[in-house]
Amino acid sequence: MCGIVGYIGRQDAAPVVLEGLTRLEHRGYDSAGVAVLGSRGLRVAKQAGRVRDLTDALPRRFAGTTGIGHTRWATHGPATDANAHPHTDELERVAVVHNGILDNSAALRAELTAAGVELTSDTDTEVLAHLVARSDADTLEGKVRDALAAVVGTYGLAVVHADFPDRIVVARNGSPLVVGVGDKEMYVASDLAAIVRHTTTVAVLDDGEMATVTAAGFSTLRPSDLSATGKTASQVDVDASAYDAGEHESYMRKEMLEQPTTAQAVLRGRLDDRFGTAHLGGLDMDARDLRAVRRVKVLGCGSAYYVGQMGAGLIEELARIPADAEAASEFRYRDPVIEPDTLYVAVSQSGETIDTLLAVQEVRRKGGRCVGLVNVVGSAIARECDGGIYLHAGPEVAVASTKALTNMFLGFALLALQLGRVRDLSIADGRRLVAGLERLPAQIEEVLAGEDDLVEVARGLAEARSLFFIGRVRGFPVAREGAQKFKEISYCHAEAYQTSELKHGPLALIDPDVPTVAVVPHDELTERNVAALHEIAARQGPLVVVTHEEVDLGEVGARRIVVPRNEPELDPILLTIPLQLLAYHAAQHLGHDIDKPRNLAKSVTVE
Ligand code: F6R
Numbered sequence: 032m033c034g035i036v037g038y039i040g041r042q043d044a045a046p047v048v049l050e051g052l053t054r055l056e057h058r059g060y061d062s063a064g065v066a067v068l069g070s071r072g073l074r075v076a077k078q079a080g081r082v083r084d085l086t087d088a089l090p091r092r093f094a095g096t097t098g099i100g101h102t103r104w105a106t107h108g109p110a111t112d113a114n115a116h117p118h119t120d121e122l123e124r125v126a127v128v129h130n131g132i133l134d135n136s137a138a139l140r141a142e143l144t145a146a147g148v149e150l151t152s153d154t155d156t157e158v159l160a161h162l163v164a165r166s167d168a169d170t171l172e173g174k175v176r177d178a179l180a181a182v183v184g185t186y187g188l189a190v191v192h193a194d195f196p197d198r199i200v201v202a203r204n205g206s207p208l209v210v211g212v213g214d215k216e217m218y219v220a221s222d223l224a225a226i227v228r229h230t231t232t233v234a235v236l237d238d239g240e241m242a243t244v245t246a247a248g249f250s251t252l253r254p255s256d257l258s259a260t261g262k263t264a265s266q267v268d269v270d271a272s273a274y275d276a277g278e279h280e281s282y283m284r285k286e287m288l289e290q291p292t293t294a295q296a297v298l299r300g301r302l303d304d305r306f307g308t309a310h311l312g313g314l315d316m317d318a319r320d321l322r323a324v325r326r327v328k329v330l331g332c333g334s335a336y337y338v339g340q341m342g343a344g345l346i347e348e349l350a351r352i353p354a355d356a357e358a359a360s361e362f363r364y365r366d367p368v369i370e371p372d373t374l375y376v377a378v379s380q381s382g383e384t385i386d387t388l389l390a391v392q393e394v395r396r397k398g399g400r401c402v403g404l405v406n407v408v409g410s411a412i413a414r415e416c417d418g419g420i421y422l423h424a425g426p427e428v429a430v431a432s433t434k435a436l437t438n439m440f441l442g443f444a445l446l447a448l449q450l451g452r453v454r455d456l457s458i459a460d461g462r463r464l465v466a467g468l469e470r471l472p473a474q475i476e477e478v479l480a481g482e483d484d485l486v487e488v489a490r491g492l493a494e495a496r497s498l499f500f501i502g503r504v505r506g507f508p509v510a511r512e513g514a515q516k517f518k519e520i521s522y523c524h525a526e527a528y529q530t531s532e533l534k535h536g537p538l539a540l541i542d543p544d545v546p547t548v549a550v551v552p553h554d555e556l557t558e559r560n561v562a563a564l565h566e567i568a569a570r571q572g573p574l575v576v577v578t579h580e581e582v583d584l585g586e587v588g589a590r591r592i593v594v595p596r597n598e599p600e601l602d603p604i605l606l607t608i609p610l611q612l613l614a615y616h617a618a619q620h621l622g623h624d625i626d627k628p629r630n631l632a633k634s635v636t637v638e
Contacts, residue, residue: 033116033130033636034058034102035208036225037189037199040216040246044068044098045089051218051225052082052100054274057282057428058222059632060102061110066117066126068196069095073123077101077115096246097196099189099219101128104632107136108153118157120164121149124193125174127163129156130221131185131206132637139181158182163190171195172243175202176254179241185385185637187221187236199244202254203236206636207383207411210234210242210249212264217244222634224426227271234264235409267408273426281625283429283520287611290434291476296423297438298468301445307461308452309445314402315418321453324374327354329443330362330390330401331378332635334515338436339378340508341603342404342443348600349464350450360386360638362393369397376446377403380427380435381634382410389638391415404442406435420446429626430633431519433611436512437475440604444468447600467598471605474595478608481592485609488575488590489616492517495546497524500610502550503531503560509550509577509603513610517548520618520628530563541572548613549589552602553579561585577609 034055038047044067052063063085064077076089082102101116108114117126133139136155143161144150150157162178163171171192179186185205191198201208201219211218211230218226219242223233234249236242240260241252251262279285301309327346329339339356346354359377369375375394379387382405391412394401403412403419406427413419422438444464452461492498500517502510507529514527528537530549541547547567551560564587567574574589576582579596594605618625 033104033221034060034225035099035128035130035187035189035219035221037099037201037219037244038216039097039199039244040213041096042216044095045093048098048100049082049086051220052102054225055102055222056082057430057626057633058102059430059627060104062103062112062115063101064115064117065098065100066191067093067095067098068191068193073119073126073191073193075117075119075123075126077117078112079110079115097191097199099126099128099191099199106132106637107155113152114154116156118152118154118160120160122164125160125164125190127156127160127188127190129159130187130636131204133158133182133184133186135183155184159188163192171198171200172241172252172257175200175241176257179254189219197245200241201236201244202241204238205385205388208236210236210244210264212248215246217246217249219244223267223269224274224428227269227274231267231269231271232264233267234262238411269426274428281429283431283433283615283625286427286429286434287615288479289425290437290479290608291472293424293434294437294441294472294475296425297441298445302465302468304462304465306452307458307465309448311420311445311449313419313421318453321450323372324352324450325372326370327352327374327376329354329356329376329378330359330387331356332359332384332386334432334436334512335378335380335387335439337508337512337515338439338443339376340511341440341505342376342378342447344505344508345443345447345600346450349447349456350454352450359384359390362390367393369394369399371398373399375399375401377401377405377412377416378439379403379412380406380422380432382407382412383634383636384412385636385638388412388415404439406438430628430631431516431614431625437604437607441468441471444601464598464600467601471597471601474597474605475608478594478605479612482612485592485612486616488592489613490620492546492548492575492613493521493523493617493620495523495544497526497540497545499537499545499547500525500527501530501533501547501563503529503556505554505599505603506550506552506606509606509610510548512607513548513550513613516611516614517617519631520614520623520625521621522623522629523617530560533563534566538566538570541567541570543571543573546573546575548575548577548610550606551576551578551582551584552599552606553581553596554599557582561587564589577606
């Protein structure tokens with residue numbers, strides 16, 4: 032989704048900003064632009080297309096030590112040069128880059144037009160540049176405050192003004208913004224990834240906060256009265272190399288292969304062999320609080336929702352608490368009943384997904400308790416929640432989520448274990464699961480080691496016009512996630528179904544051109560699952576079955592993908608890993624840009 036980068040210091044700003052923008056490319060974008068303030072005043076270059084193309088097309092002497100840049104993901108108006116950010120006022124003295132959506136932009140555009148302003152783009156953002164330019168305030172902070180007072184909506188934004196060349200003013204409301212501290216130079220960005228090579232000393236703005244950034248430092252302000260909020264920067268514990276693909280041909284591949292290590296990270300220090308339980312200090316819930324939970328509702332979007340379904344299953348199975356998952360994007364629109372004894376669990380890699388954030392706010396506004404399973408430390412959702420479990424997967428760059436999802440599952444397993452052990456889950460079962468979790472990272476490695484055997488299967492699936500992913504109970508969210516990954520990066524139509532539901536409709540679609548990927552673990556449903564495979568085989572539907580060694584598929588003529596067994600409750604995550612590999616190799620076979628699938632963004636910060 033849209034990205035913001037800014038620089039102010041002694042260096043030429045444009046190359047620093049452009050390099051930062053390339054670090055945000057994976058988030059998805061369709062246009063890019065940069066503005067610099069130098070001896071020739073404000074200069075802007077922007078166009079539809081890649082950052083690389085913008086860099087090549089940059090005008091000569093595009094110099095200045097203050098600069099802001101943007102990668103745009105079209106919301107208001109198509110991806111054109113005119114709609115790319117930065118947006119400027121009529122005199123080209125103000126430049127604004129903006130993430131988020133202004134809800135009242137149509138009304139503001141009409142007012143500006145009536146006042147004689149000639150708008151040059153279709154965007155909501157452009158109004159901000161005009162509003163800043165038209166403010167009577169005598170400071171840039173005052174002008175930005177006046178503009179913000181007129182707009183309704185979400186924003187992360189950065190503003191420069193030719194009359195105030197020593198500063199960038201930034202503001203946040205619902206769209207992330209960080210300020211990075213260098214040595215007599217400062218950075219701003221919508222994502223740490225853009226600036227982590229330069230600094231790891233950062234301040235994360237809160238919603239409803241502004242900041243003035245100069246080469247010498249920054250100060251945070253309340254927009255209402257421009258009084259100081261006094262935020263200081265702190266060191267974040269990240270390794271800049273974690274943002275590089277290294278020798279890997281894509282981030283997705285790197286991140287899939289990291290899973291054995293990142294899985295260890297989420298479990299580290301949280302398992303208790305002796306009592307067969309987990310310790311999750313960040314939840315901030317004692318045994319009494321945990322026992323008081325009567326119901327669990329998981330909220331997440333996309334793949335996080337599907338893993339949330341796996342998590343709800345784990346909680347219900349281990350803790351015997353009714354639990355389910357719901358798409359966070361739908362939740363608040365049905366005016367949900369929030370129950371005081373329900374534990375709401377928001378699950379998100381980025382911690383910035385607006386739909387999930389708004390669902391958390393809905394819960395908390397109505398007095399509910401919401402904890403987070405979040406990867407990005409200090410992100411909006413993490414801060415909004417009452418407590419939570421950090422996922423420790425490290426930075427995830429590829430749009431298609433892999434290692435973060437695996438750690439979400441493990442986070443749910445820890446939560447289920449802790450909820451279970453303050454209830455009726457026996458110590459023996461607790462220890463069985465702790466041992467299972469300890470075995471998992473090595474088993475994930477074992478599945479990944481079988482990658483070569485999957486390449487041909489994936490290529491075959493990539494040729495299909497349409498395919499099914501099926502599973503039952505524990506296997507159904509696995510199938511949903513498998514279909515999601517497959518369609519995201521291969522662009523093939525893939526639909527997930529409960530195996531049991533096939534004969535109630537979709538069986539009509541099965542023919543030799545429609546393959547089915549079936550999830551068939553060795554469990555109490557194996558026989559029923561195999562029976563369904565026979566129904567597919569009888570209609571000449573090609574079959575790929577992700578299964579366990581012990582499962583006898585009979586004569587269905589399927590291509591088997593065998594994964595190691597863990598405890599039945601934990602098996603779903605091992606059954607998911609081959610589906611990541613299938614999607615990856617199908618997309619690679621089709622020659623797609625795996626890390627940047629079309630139309631998708633890494634973190635969806637607009638509704
Ligand atoms: C799928 C994918 C998306 C995200 C979803 C939620 O591979 O990446 O479906 O899972 O957009 O994102 P987060 O987890 O950042 O809230």
